Amino acid sequence: MQRARSNSAVWLLSGVFAVGAALVSLRMPGPGGELSPAKPLLTPSGRVTPAPVSDVAAVLGSEDLAAAMREFRRADSASLISPRDLRMLVDQSCRVPALLRMDGRDQPDWRRDQFRRELEQRCQNWAVPSMFVAPYGADLFINETVMGQSAAEALSELRLAADPDALRRAWWNAYRVDALPQAEIFADQRRLLPAEAQQLIEVVIDWRQCARYRACGPASLLTLRVCAMHGCAGGEDLLAAWHQALSPRDFESVLAISRWLPVWPALHD
Numbered sequence: 001m002q003r004a005r006s007n008s009a010v011w012l013l014s015g016v017f018a019v020g021a022a023l024v025s026l027r028m029p030g031p032g033g034e035l036s037p038a039k040p041l042l043t044p045s046g047r048v049t050p051a052p053v054s055d056v057a058a059v060l061g062s063e064d065l066a067a068a069m070r071e072f073r074r075a076d077s078a079s080l081i082s083p084r085d086l087r088m089l090v091d092q093s094c095r096v097p098a099l100l101r102m103d104g105r106d107q108p109d110w111r112r113d114q115f116r117r118e119l120e121q122r123c124q125n126w127a128v129p130s131m132f133v134a135p136y137g138a139d140l141f142i143n144e145t146v147m148g149q150s151a152a153e154a155l156s157e158l159r160l161a162a163d164p165d166a167l168r169r170a171w172w173n174a175y176r177v178d179a180l181p182q183a184e185i186f187a188d189q190r191r192l193l194p195a196e197a198q199q200l201i202e203v204v205i206d207w208r209q210c211a212r213y214r215a216c217g218p219a220s221l222l223t224l225r226v227c228a229m230h231g232c233a234g235g236e237d238l239l240a241a242w243h244q245a246l247s248p249r250d251f252e253s254v255l256a257i258s259r260w261l262p263v264w265p266a267l268h269d
Contacts, residue, residue, distance in 0.1 A: 056081055056213035060221045065090055065126045081213065089209065091129035093119060093221035096228050098128075111231025115224050122221065151179035162264050164205045171201045185260045186253060196250075203242055203254045208264055210238045 055072050062068035069090070073083050081089075097120050100106045106116075149157075154174040161167040174180050175197045182191055192200070206226075210216035216238040217223065223238045230245035243251055 056086060057215040057217075057220065059086060060089065060213070060215040061217070061219045063122060065094075065122060090126065090221060093225040094123035094126050095129045096225050097123070100228070105229075109231060111233070112228055114234070115227035115232060119221070119224050119228050122224070149173060149177060151177050155179040159262055162262075164209065167205060167208075167261075168201060172198065185256050187256065188249070188252075190249070190253060192253075196253075200250065200254050200257060203246070203250075204257050204261070206242070207239060207254075207258060212264060 055068075055075055059065065059068040059072050069083070069087065072086065097106075097116055100116065151174075154170070154177045158167075158170040158174045158179070161170040171180075175192070175194070180192075180197075183189055206222065207216075210220065210222050215222055218235050218237060220238065223236065223241050226232075226238065226241040226245055227236065230241070232241050232244060236244070242254070246254065
């Protein structure tokens with residue numbers, strides 16, 4: 001089934017992240033309005049985040065990544081995101097074509113081909129990123145030991161997490177000590193398996209990164225990455241791309257997690 005995806009495909013997002021044209025204008029529940037570059041950005045939590053004055057989206061949407069990164073460094077934008085962390089975001093997308101070949105998913109596919117070619121073109125002058133598995137992979141999550149952390153402490157840590165690494169680790173710690181109020185989070189009373197807990201938080205992080213840097217549009221590397229991995233009809237923003245990539249239940253679960261977690265503060269505040 002086109003909407004069903006394998007665990008290995010979803011984990012391409014960690015190694016690094018057909019409903020048709022109606023999803024191009026996907027609206028999220030909440031008081032803030034629609035997701036549109038011309039309006040305040042509605043996060044998946046349903047709350048509006050002011051747009052930071054940032055060159056991050058310009059880098060992620062550039063046809064010349066190396067030149068855009070040099071300009072970013074000259075502009076001294078490290079108060080929003082460090083050059084190292086921005087490079088990691090770019091690498092996450094630019095390694096996808098190679099990962100697809102390694103995963104045996106480089107056969108012709110009309111839903112993915114144009115986005116894979118676009119990534120290859122955008123990344124052709126970018127230094128080839130390492131194929132090393134990211135340090136937050138499944139093995140580290142499962143084998144890492146939390147010493148003496150109570151459920152209350154884990155949940156408090158999770159509520160304070162305001163960056164990708166902190167959220168990723170705090171979510172897994174809270175899951176492992178059974179601190180997550182899953183009956184409260186999921187209307188269908190879903191209980192996540194370990195692999196599901198890890199996979200879904202990666203999509204939440206993807207959404208929050210694009211929202212924080214206003215880089216959710218169709219031309220963003222973040223969106224191209226998802227479309228190259230899973231396929232898109234064309235013109236989707238990042239949320240709509242994930243809507244197509246995930247099963248309906250997983251998509252609703254990601255929405256529920258995003259609404260339950262506190263909104264990340266804008267980086268310029």
